[in-house]
Amino acid sequence: MYQAFLVKYAEIGIKGKNRYKFENALCQQMERTLKPLDGEFVVERQQGRIFVEAKGDFDEEDVIEALQHVFGISGICPVNVIEDKTWENVAKGVGDFVEQQYDKLDFTFKVESKRSDKHYPMTSPEVCVETGAYLLDRFPELRVDVHKPEVRIWVEIREKAYVYSKVIKGAGGMPLGTNGSAMLLLSGGIDSPVAGYMIAKRGVFIDAVYFHAPPYTSERAKQKVVDLAELVSKYTGPIRLHVVNFTDIQMYIYETCPHEELTILMRRYMMRIAETLAKKNDCLGLITGESIGQVASQTMQSLAATNEVCTLPVYRPLIGFDKQEIVELSEKINTYETSIQPYEDCCTIFVAKHPVTKPELKMLHRSEEKLVGKIDEMVKTALDTVEIITVGE
Ligand code: ATP
Ligand code: MG
Numbered sequence: 001m002y003q004a005f006l007v008k009y010a011e012i013g014i015k016g017k018n019r020y021k022f023e024n025a026l027c028q029q030m031e032r033t034l035k036p037l038d039g040e041f042v043v044e045r046q047q048g049r050i051f052v053e054a055k056g057d058f059d060e061e062d063v064i065e066a067l068q069h070v071f072g073i074s075g076i077c078p079v080n081v082i083e084d085k086t087w088e089n090v091a092k093g094v095g096d097f098v099e100q101q102y103d104k105l106d107f108t109f110k111v112e113s114k115r116s117d118k119h120y121p122m123t124s125p126e127v128c129v130e131t132g133a134y135l136l137d138r139f140p141e142l143r144v145d146v147h148k149p150e151v152r153i154w155v156e157i158r159e160k161a162y163v164y165s166k167v168i169k170g171a172g173g174m175p176l177g178t179n180g181s182a183m184l185l186l187s188g189g190i191d192s193p194v195a196g197y198m199i200a201k202r203g204v205f206i207d208a209v210y211f212h213a214p215p216y217t218s219e220r221a222k223q224k225v226v227d228l229a230e231l232v233s234k235y236t237g238p239i240r241l242h243v244v245n246f247t248d249i250q251m252y253i254y255e256t257c258p259h260e261e262l263t264i265l266m267r268r269y270m271m272r273i274a275e276t277l278a279k280k281n282d283c284l285g286l287i288t289g290e291s292i293g294q295v296a297s298q299t300m301q302s303l304a305a306t307n308e309v310c311t312l313p314v315y316r317p318l319i320g321f322d323k324q325e326i327v328e329l330s331e332k333i334n335t336y337e338t339s340i341q342p343y344e345d346c347c348t349i350f351v352a353k354h355p356v357t358k359p360e361l362k363m364l365h366r367s368e369e370k371l372v373g374k375i376d377e378m379v380k381t382a383l384d385t386v387e388i389i390t391v392g393e
Contacts, residue, residue: 004081005052005063006164010074011174025175025203026050026072032237033066046158047116053081064168069235071201072178073170077154082161087122090161091134094153097163098135108145109135115157127155174203176237181205182315183278184287185270186232186241188224188343191289191318193232193335194326198317199287200236207281208239209274211246216350221343226389231335233392242277243387246270248378250350257367259352263297264359265367266350267306269379275310276383285313291321296355305359 009026027043027050034041039058044051054063060078067076080100082093098105113127122130131153135142156162184196186208200206210225222243229241246269253265274286290298290306297306307314318326330336 002081002083003054003060004079004162005054005067006077006079006162007050007052007067007073008075008077008167008170009050009072010172011072022072022175022178023050025177026070029070029072029176029237030067033070034063037062037066039063051079068168068171070175071171071173071203071235072175074172075167075170077164077167079162079164082163085117085120085157085161087130090127090155090157090163091131093161094131094155094163095135095138098139098153098165101165102151105139106141107150108143108148109151109153110144110146110149111135111153111155113155113157117157117159120157122157127157131155171201171235173201176200176203176205179203180284181207181282182285182287183274183281183283184208184239185274185289186210186225186229187289188221188228188339188341189289190323190330190336190339191291191294191326192287193228193289193339194329194333195287195289195315195317196232197235197329197333197335199315200232206232206236206239206287207242207278207283209242209244209277211244211270211273213247213250214245216247216250218343224338224341224343226391227338228335229389230391231333231338235333236392238390238392240281241389241391243389244273244277244382245385246382249375249382252371252375252378254350256370260354260356261359261364261367262350262352263355264302264305265364267297267302268309268364268368269375271306271309271314273379273382275312277386278312283312285315286310287315287317289318289326290316291318291323291326294323296357299357301358301360302356305361305364308361 023045030043040055042053044053064076067073080093080097082090111128111131113124115124132144151165153165179202182199182204184206186192186196196206208229212222226241229239233239249269250266253262257265278286290303293299327336330339
């Protein structure tokens with residue numbers, strides 16, 4: 001008898017003829033996540049299930065934690081594999097499993113069974129009844145409750161026999177790589193890492209761009225964004241973080257345009273540059289952490305103004321979320337503590353006392369006319385001098 005993990009997946013089960021593509025992508029991501037761990041792992045597909053067989057010394061908790069970062073997995077079940085599936089051996093194996101998993105053997109239980117080996121001499125109901133009888137005999141304090149058991153014990157008879165009783169919640173979503181790539185505008189705040197996580201969860205690979213404004217934003221602020229990208233990459237796989245030097249553009253807008261329009265004009269230039277980088281990297285959309293009404297630059301009018309300069313779709317997965325809901329998600333994905341470190345991002349330094357909350361496109365166009373020429377040069381320089389930092393490899 002040895003240990004393995006049975007992986008259950010939800011949505012990819014319904015993809016019809018394309019199902020194998022989703023399963024392949026899922027297996028690939030599982031292999032990637034398990035690679036750095038101690039032990040040797042074989043990821044194997046078997047009739048609508050994926051098994052991870054573990055060899056050598058490994059840490060069960062590490063394996064579960066790693067698999068909990070893989071999108072497309074709905075549940076993870078630590079299973080024992082019983083190689084010799086003669087009935088006596090299966091019964092004993094199930095008993096040993098129960099003994100090993102539970103300290104106190106005084107709960108109510110129900111045995112559930114599934115048999116994909118149709119030549120097996122017992123039917124599924126027989127396996128349930130016989131296993132139940134064996135367990136009652138071996139552990140006299142156990143009781144059967146077929147309606148509301150405290151523990152469900154699953155016995156599956158396939159090429160080998162499998163027993164498990166716990167389903168640990170997975171990350172859900174779709175396997176990475178089943179839905180193309182998108183470019184995340186990643187700041188040092190709470191929102192954008194969560195936004196990246198949410199789009200990646202739908203099977204999308206993530207690239208990222210950060211607008212850095214030295215010396216107004218410190219090296220430490222940049223490092224914080226790199227750290228956040230690293231944390232997000234635990235779910236998304238490697239991220240190529242593009243660091244754009246935004247200082248000259250920001251200063252020029254500051255000197256040339258009305259201060260109350262500064263944030264919104266800056267945001268429009270960020271979106272333009274992000275879109276150029278996105279197209280260069282075959283990304284099919286942009287991602288931001290915006291949410292309606294959160295700040296002046298996120299009113300419906302401001303969002304319309306930032307949206308106007310993009311031709312790619314802009315995905316804003318947090319659009320209807322309250323701050324508290326976003327905070328809870330950031331705690332869940334472990335980015336919160338890093339996000340709240342007090343390093344300035346480039347927007348907080350240049351903010352006007354009274355930023356426009358209802359920018360008129362006509363006014364913005366007029367302001368931007370004053371910038372043409374010189375600012376196009378600056379945008380070109382910013383694009384030519386992008387620094388790329390790859391995290392999560
Ligand atoms: P966050 O917590 O994500 O920083 P925020 O509440 O501070 O968001 P804004 O500063 O208005 O909101 O930014 C809105 C969105 O614009 C961010 O979620 C992010 O996607 C993007 N963004 C803002 N500043 C930067 C930056 N310096 N580099 C890259 N993206 C940025
Ligand atoms: Mg911010």
